Amino acid sequence: MCCTARTWRTARASTRPSSAPARPPHPLCSSAYPLTADVLPLMPPRSFVRVSITFPTPALPVILNLTAAFLPYASTLTPFLAALPAPFKFVQHSRAHARANAAAMIADADAARLRGNALYARRERRAALDAYDEAVDSLEHVEVLGYGGADARRARPALAVALANRAAAHLLAGPGQDARKALADGSAAVRADPRYVKGCVVSFCAVGMRAG
16 A cells, blocks of 8 residues: 655665765655555656656665555566565555455444535534535545445445535635635535535536636
8 A cells, every 4th residue: 555654774875974964854754655556646657756866865674565556566576675674564455455455444434424514504614514525635635546346436425425525615605615625626526426416416506606
């Protein structure tokens, strides 16, 4: 799924004299980057390798978790990763693990969406948006990390619903109303599932509000 934030530096880096000027922290030391075959919008494997090698001090994560999206490449990846020096290690997750993770994330998203719906009915815009944000984040996580199976296929229409609901929350009358964000979410809902009519409806409402 992702590489841990804690990294180790190469022997070459450790031989740098103590009097050498301080260098900026390696980006992989301070944050975790998802690394899967489907994660091009975040950090493609090629970019991950390039950054690890070329940033001032080469570095690798201590633990690299690979999603089931990497299974087709296991015969090539495994010998390479196994040859990297300690303390680096990697874990290849199975399709069963992917399905379990996807199902749990979709369940969490459903609960957050329902909570958002109740808040929307009470016209509590900010709290409803927070709940819909949680739902959208969970469903996008399922897609970005390349989880497979029937549960993952459920994520796209569920994502369309969560996005359309968030668009509707942006359109609630009162302080904080934002037709631009509503249009962005409505359009994203249409892209996620063109058959979901509410995505089109909230988009048209947002366009009309901006025109007015």
